[in-house]
Amino acid sequence: MKIAIAGAGALGSRFGFVLQQAGNDVTLIDGWPAHVAAIKEHGLKVTLDKDTYTTQIPVMFPKEVTQNMAMDLIIVFTKSMQLDQMLQDIKPIIKDHTKILCLLNGIGHEDIIEKYVPKKNIFLGNTMWTASLVGPGHTQSFGSGSVSLQNLVAGNESDAEILAACLSEAGLNAQYTDNIHYSIYRKACVNGTMNGLCTLLEVNMTTFGKTTPAHQLVTTIVNEFAAVARHENIELDVAEIVSHVENCYDPNTIGHHYPSMYQDLIKNHRTTEIDYINGAISRKGQKYGVPTPYCDFLTALIHCKEDIIQDNEAVTN
Template sequence: MKVIIAGAGAMGSRFGLMLHQAKNEVILVDGWPEHIDNIKKDGLKANFNGEEVVAQIPIYHQNEVASVDFSADLVILFTKAMQLDAMMKEIKNMVGTNTKVLCLLNGIGHEDVIKKYVPLSNIILGNTMWTAGLEGPGKAKLFGNGSIDLQNLGEDGRDATEEVIACLNKANLNAKYSGNILSSIYKKACVNGTMNGLCTILDSNMAGFGETDVADAIVESIVSEFAAIAKMEKADLNIEEVLTQIKSCYNRETIGLHHPSMYQDLIINNRLTEIDYINGAIVRKGKQYNIETPYCSFLTQLVHAKEQILGAK
């Protein structure tokens, strides 16, 4: 297949490399000049399960793709949520009537942006358990195994995704069809909607927050708001299962000493966060469904205040 990886950071580099190795025609599109320059000059480098590999994959800055002659069969989205609309505008000349668009972004409601550019029948929502990191511009660190759950939003459902699933599985990306991807997305969003914002505001790793006397009460209040919105969107969310998963993040012996991605974006790298597409999305949908979401609203406001205080860009 002819594949565009839109957002070629850590996860985009993983998917681009694995699809390239499976003999697909892949191009990378990103907005980080140094990352782009290094890949153009030296190829995409990766420590891939302990093996050093280099792949020569074409990469373009998103501002220059309007002139690129490439008609995609599949677009895989890995941008930051707030960059999604701009990316879709930039690549629209490479998206045809039959191009499938697979969204693997964190957060909720991205289909509302994507459907401005492609029909609902071409949109595939996914949730991935793959992980990846960047050791520097042009150099990825890829360890472990993972999987992808995905669902087409059109009436044809699974039939419309068979070719995409086959392509992903040929690249050993372990894709499978889900009858209710929103449940997986909301479950993951509950983890992000608690650990990300709270650890960022409290300047804490997950274990430090989890060991406070009030952690469970705060988490349960936030999850209850996510669950109320999920119910309105016919997403089956098992609250006890979600709470168990969140509380497992407190474990110092596993991932408890980790600082979530929002903390890394804002506190370490002074970047704007994706709070509007996690807790902020619950606030917007709460207004739509006439559901009160005070905890998500307050946490969203606190994170924005922190962004402004720190002068995040």
């Protein structure tokens, strides 16, 4: 299968590597010059637990794609706020048969993707795989993970199952689900707790889990997600999801991982996806008349931290 990874950062590079190793024709597309240059010059370096591999893999900037690079599948791994521009830039490789699998954190990305492909070619999913960038051209992952995905339009279940099989052949533990919106909200609860809280406290998930208020904070935030989801006919199992989040603390699995929001803001001084995670719950809460004070406050605090870091950089420069 001809596959493009649109947004080949930490997790996109990991997926691209294992899909290539499984025999697919994979191209990485990313906008970070140092990352693209490192892969072109030295190959993509991938550390999976304790083992490190290097592979030659095609990589390019979004505006370098051409009409003759038609893709069977595009997996989008951009940041939420970058999705629309990425798809606009890579329109030449999107053909009538091209499927798009969205594995982004957050809620509501199908509204953007529908501008570029028909609904029948859109597949939504989420992944519990994690990854971080050691540096340009080098991605690192610990522990195991999984992928759940579903077709957006009823009747395309077989296509979704084929995509899941392709990912599973690469060791990504993918499965078809008939309730992806539940899965997306469940994953959003992990992002809505671990991302913001670990970023504000500047700790990994194990360290956060050792704090006294951790359980109360996670439970309260998950309850806000559940209250909003209920207005969209999605009934979240709060106790199960809180337990699912707290499993992230385990240092023997992914507990030592710093969430992607931490990597964006604290490590790389980039703006975050908070408006598509807790911020999305705040907006939906206003729409449905549901109070979401913890998500409101967490979103505001992350924006404060973004402003502080940007101001400090401006003074330094």
